[in-house]
Amino acid sequence: MSDVSDPPPPERSAPLRNWLSLAGAITVLGSLFAFVFLVAIDTVARETNPYVGILTYLVAPAFLILGLLLIAAGWLTQRRRSAGQQPVAGARRTLAIDLSQPRDRRFLGYFVSGAAVFLLLTAFGSYQTYHFTESVTFCGETCHSVMQPEFTTYHHGSHARVSCAECHIGSGASWYVKSKISGAYQVYATTFNKYERPIKTPIKNLRPAQETCERCHWPEKFTGNLDRSYVHYLADKKNTPFTVRLSLRVGGGQPGDGFFGGIHWHMNVANKVEYYASDPQRQVIPWIRMTSATNGEVRVFRTKDFQGEPPAGSIRAMDCMDCHNRPAHAYQTPNQAVETDMALGKISTSLPYVRKTAVEALTKEYPDNDRAIEGIATILRQKYQTADGVAPAIAAVQHIYQEDFFPKMKADWRTYPNNIGHKDWPGCFRCHDDKHRTVDGSVAVRSSDCTACHTLLAQGRGEELSRVAPQGVEFKHPGGDLDPDVLCSDCHNGSVQK
Ligand code: HEC
Ligand code: HEC
Ligand code: HEC
Ligand code: HEC
Ligand code: HEC
Ligand code: HEC
Structure with missing residues (x-):
């Protein structure tokens, strides 16, 4: 019920007319505009940018909320301030723009160009941020x-x-x-x-490989055989060259669509291989489960020491990264790096024992990069004095250290195993080692079946290497007869062997 005799309600002063609220309003406007703009560029962009999501749905809304908070803060301070004052009748000014007034026309002109510049800057800023975050x-x-x-x-x-x-x-x-x-x-x-x-x-x-690697690589691609040469030099006085040339049976493909099988069989024919690793780096695999794509048959392989079931939540389905775990960050082993530079002539093979000495110089413990650079030079100088080719060899070994050893982050080949082969790390032999068996005693591909994954086309040096045997030859191991119970990585570690 209203009482006519009451005095008219006091005129409120405009609660939003203050600098804080104004700044808030501008922020709100800018973030709304940036939001619309980002959604628009993401829609028309050829490639989806993974970072646009965060700009659009996190950064822009964050600014929006900040703007709203500023408006509210301005309003509260204004209210508190005006609470103590007596309202003045007629204090409330209304906005009236009269375009016949030159002052108002100028004001409107400033406002419109100011707003345009502001929106342009916002657009430019969001666009640049968008590009920068994905760089x-x-x-x-x-x-x-x-x-x-x-x-x-x-x-x-x-x-x-x-x-x-x-x-x-x-x-x-x-x-x-x-x-x-x-x-x-x-x-x-x-x-x-x-x-x-x-x-x-x-x-x-x-993120799982299906959503990253497989956006560029078609998993069913039939690769067939890949011809690869592995260049080595022995640790003897003459640095005897020893190269292995393999035809790797990568295979691939899908059944019903031509050839399939080989190493890429794991993924490409939709066979499901799951495993449980008992260590955090996934180097020890005591349990494997294989589900056939053709008949749904399930087989479980276990090592002798592991007869139970894997703990809940620890089973992982094998994907590209279980073999290709170093597609972008391969830390070369000191052997690999030195051998490559020897093959390229950067490290002279006429320096006696240089393969061994260079690797020893690289793998000594150094507290930091500078000390390593000095240490490498000292070791090689002491060993070779002023022999021909020492200076370039020192420079090459120092360069290897810069590229593959990071003492500050304790990162090198020892920290990050590469699972693609089986020589320096267990790799494929984590599963294919003759020791994983089903209850009826059958084994997945055996490590001792040297032709299951590759054919050895040639080995040795010089003349020998040009005599290629398409049917494959037996591996002549420079370190003596191989014992099928000992893994390659039990002796080979990428550096000087113990
Ligand atoms: C944005 C596209 C893209 C993505 C994502 C991608 N690759 Fe590649 N990949 C390439 C290109 C390009 C090459 C080089 C082809 C060439 O050199 O002929 C390549 C080459 C390769 C090779 C062969 C060369 C080598 O180093 O042996 C492998 C293996 C490979 N990628 C695996 C992966 C894996 C595993 C992932 C996921 C972690 C992945 N790729 C993600 C584009 C991509
Ligand atoms: C069982 C282990 C294994 C799995 C799983 C695997 N690869 Fe490979 N892949 C290999 C091996 C071994 C090679 C031969 C090259 C080498 O030794 O570096 C190879 C070669 C390749 C190449 C090079 C082909 C070329 O023409 O040069 C690409 C690309 C590639 N893999 C992509 C993938 C992608 C993508 C996935 C997942 C869908 C995948 N691989 C899963 C073992 C595997
Ligand atoms: C072709 C795909 C690919 C690209 C491109 C890529 N990475 Fe990786 N990255 C990987 C994979 C696969 C791993 C190993 C993951 C594992 O073992 O769990 C990894 C591991 C890492 C690690 C963990 C430490 C290590 O050395 O393994 C860091 C940090 C990292 N990447 C940062 C980066 C940075 C920074 C860039 C760009 C300069 C980059 N990555 C580009 C695929 C990629
Ligand atoms: C997590 C365990 C695991 C790892 C790691 C693994 N494999 Fe396998 N692989 C299997 C299983 C299981 C089978 C199926 C055995 C069967 O059907 O009897 C298989 C089958 C194969 C086959 C036979 C495919 C066919 O055509 O029948 C080849 C070849 C092969 N693996 C190569 C490799 C290579 C090369 C690597 C390393 C780059 C590797 N595997 C790593 C588990 C593994
Ligand atoms: C489960 C599959 C598989 C089996 C079984 C296998 N290999 Fe391999 N091997 C590979 C793969 C994959 C590579 C390539 C690794 C790479 O690209 O770095 C390789 C590489 C090699 C190399 C070259 C390594 C280097 O750096 O010089 C030699 C030598 C070799 N294998 C010998 C053998 C011998 C000997 C046997 C039998 C006792 C054998 N392999 C059994 C998968 C296998
Ligand atoms: C009992 C230890 C031992 C085992 C196990 C072993 N090697 Fe060796 N390997 C040696 C020794 C010792 C040499 C000679 C090293 C030298 O003079 O540089 C050697 C040399 C080599 C070389 C040439 C030089 C080099 O260092 O790369 C290759 C390639 C090689 N082994 C591959 C393999 C493969 C593949 C396996 C597994 C199938 C294997 N070895 C298992 C001890 C071993």
Whole structure:
């Protein structure tokens, strides 16, 4: 019920007319515009940018909320301030623009051009941020100085032109957010020097291969045989060359569509291989389950020491990264790196024992990079004095250290096993080692079946290497007869053997 005798309600002063609320309003406007703009570029862009999700759905809304908070804060302060004052009648001014007034016309002109410049800058800013966040510089350099090892090795791999985000994040907002939440922790860890050295792998929240690798690589592709040469030099005085030339049966394909089988059989024919690894680096695999794509038959292989069932939640379905776990960051072993430089003539093979000496110089413990560079020079100088080719050899070995050893992050080939083969790490022999059996005693491909995965076309050096045997020859191991019960990686470790 209203009482006519009451005095008229006091005029309220405009609660939003203050600088804080004005700044808030501008922020709200800018973020709304940026949101619309980002959605638009993401729709017309040829490639989906994995980072656009976070800009659109996190950064822009964050600014929107900030703007709304500013408006509210301005309103509250204004109200508190005006609560103590007596309202003045007629204090409320109304906005009236009269275009016949030159002052108003000027004002409107300033306002329109100001707003246009503001929106343009917002568009430019969002567009630049959008591009920057997906750049390799952002991932590898800006806040990720911690990632120098990954950044360096990445530049030598076949994926040097694939952005970090394409493998580590992929597209879609939810993975973006997940990776940024862990990224936020990483920023904290970097700032306060709390990060792990080395960075632990396997990365827990890495996106499954189907959503990263398989966006570019068609898993059913039939690769057939790949001809690869592995160049070595023995650790003797003459640095005797020894090369192995293999035809790798990569295979692939899909049944009903031509040839299939070979190494890529694991993935490509939709066979499901699952396993349980008992160590964090997935190097010890005591249990494997195979589900056939053709008849649905399930077979379980176990080692003798492991007869139980894997703990709940520990079973992993095999994908590309169980073999190709170093597609972008392969830390070369000192043997590999030195042998490559010897083959290229950067390290002279006429220096006696240079293969062995160079590897020893690389693998000595050094506290930091500078000490390593000095140490390498000292060792080689002491050994070879002023022999021909010492200076370039020193430079080459020092260069190898820069590219493959990262003492600050404790990262090198020892930290990050490469699962693709079986010589320096267990790799394929984690499962194919004659020891994993089903209850009826059958074995998956045996390690001792040297022709199951490749054919040895030639081996040795010089003349011998040009006599290629398409039917394959037996491996003549330079280290003596091979014992099928001993894995290659029990002796070979990528460096000087014990
Ligand atoms: C071709 C795909 C691919 C690209 C491109 C890529 N990575 Fe990786 N990255 C991987 C895989 C696979 C792993 C190993 C994951 C595992 O073992 O769990 C990895 C591991 C890492 C690790 C963990 C430590 C280590 O050395 O294994 C870091 C850090 C990393 N990557 C950062 C980067 C950065 C920074 C870039 C860009 C400069 C990048 N990656 C580009 C696929 C990629
Ligand atoms: C954005 C596209 C893209 C993505 C994503 C991608 N690759 Fe590649 N990959 C390439 C290109 C390009 C090459 C180089 C082809 C060449 O050199 O002929 C390549 C080459 C390769 C090779 C052969 C060369 C080598 O190093 O032996 C392997 C193996 C490979 N990729 C595995 C992977 C795996 C595993 C992943 C997922 C972690 C992946 N790729 C993700 C584009 C991609
Ligand atoms: C069982 C282990 C294994 C799995 C699983 C596997 N690969 Fe391979 N892949 C190999 C081996 C071994 C080679 C031979 C090259 C080598 O030794 O470096 C190879 C070669 C390749 C090449 C090079 C082909 C060429 O023409 O140069 C590509 C590309 C590739 N793999 C992609 C993939 C992708 C993508 C996946 C997942 C869908 C995958 N691989 C799964 C073992 C595997
Ligand atoms: C996680 C365990 C696991 C790993 C690691 C693994 N494999 Fe296998 N592989 C299997 C299983 C299981 C089978 C199926 C055995 C069967 O059918 O009897 C198989 C089958 C094969 C076959 C036979 C395919 C066919 O045509 O029948 C080849 C070849 C092969 N693997 C090569 C490799 C190579 C090369 C590597 C390393 C790059 C590797 N595997 C790593 C588990 C593994
Ligand atoms: C389960 C499949 C598989 C079996 C079984 C297998 N290999 Fe291999 N082997 C590979 C793969 C894959 C590579 C290539 C690794 C790479 O590209 O780095 C390889 C590489 C090699 C190399 C070259 C390595 C180097 O760096 O010089 C030699 C030598 C070799 N194998 C010998 C053998 C001998 C001998 C046997 C039998 C005792 C055998 N392999 C059994 C899969 C297999
Ligand atoms: C009992 C230990 C032992 C085992 C097991 C062993 N090797 Fe060797 N291997 C040696 C020794 C010792 C040499 C000679 C090293 C030298 O003079 O550089 C050698 C040399 C080699 C070389 C040439 C030089 C080099 O260092 O690359 C190759 C290739 C090789 N082995 C492959 C293999 C493969 C593949 C397997 C598994 C099938 C294997 N070895 C198992 C001890 C072993």
